[in-house]
Amino acid sequence: MPGSGVAVSSSSAEASVHGTGATPASASRVAPDERAAAKQEIRQLASDWLAAAAEADAEAQCGLLIASERRYFDRLAGSCEKAYTPRGSAKDRRFARNTARESKPGTIIVYEKGYATIEVAHETDGVYLTIYAVEDDGEWGIARKKVAVG
Numbered sequence: 001m002p003g004s005g006v007a008v009s010s011s012s013a014e015a016s017v018h019g020t021g022a023t024p025a026s027a028s029r030v031a032p033d034e035r036a037a038a039k040q041e042i043r044q045l046a047s048d049w050l051a052a053a054a055e056a057d058a059e060a061q062c063g064l065l066i067a068s069e070r071r072y073f074d075r076l077a078g079s080c081e082k083a084y085t086p087r088g089s090a091k092d093r094r095f096a097r098n099t100a101r102e103s104k105p106g107t108i109i110v111y112e113k114g115y116a117t118i119e120v121a122h123e124t125d126g127v128y129l130t131i132y133a134v135e136d137d138g139e140w141g142i143a144r145k146k147v148a149v150g
Contacts, residue, residue: 035110038110038116038135038140039108039110039116041140042105042108042110042116042118042133042140043105043108043118045064045133045140045141045142046105046108046118046120046131046133046142047104047105048060048064049061049064049131049142050100050101050103050104050105050120051100052064053096053097053100054097054098054100054101055097056085056086056093056096056097058080058081058082058083058084058085058086059081061084061142062080062081062084064141064142065080065141065142065143066134066136066141066142066143067136067141068136068143069141069142069143069144072144099122099128102122102123102124103120103121103122103123103128103129104120104121104123105118105119105120105121106118106119106120106121106127107119107127108133114134114135114136115132115133115134115135115143116132116133116134116140117130117131117132118130118131118132118133131143131144132144132145
């Protein structure tokens, strides 16, 4: 969620959305070796994103987003970094950083159309967030939801 240093998946419809956050019932037609390689890359991407959130490093978080997401936050807040700069009380910012620090990517499902869902799990409270990864020009990046690229 912008302002907390942590993004939240969204189900609101926009022109660039394939759906409304719903995911297919199956991750079929992705070769097992391709899926395994993608999962490894996506897990590292999500880990890096959480580490940036834990450090309140808005620049690093924005650097891990796909280009269309960076443009979205540039329009929304004047800059992606401004959108991801933690706001709120010192207690709220500390809570957001600690939550990110104590979290890790959980289940990752890679779908055939170049996107994946990533469940983010807290070490004691379980899954609390689903984020998306989207393949854009052969590179994976974080997205708020499943978006169309290129």
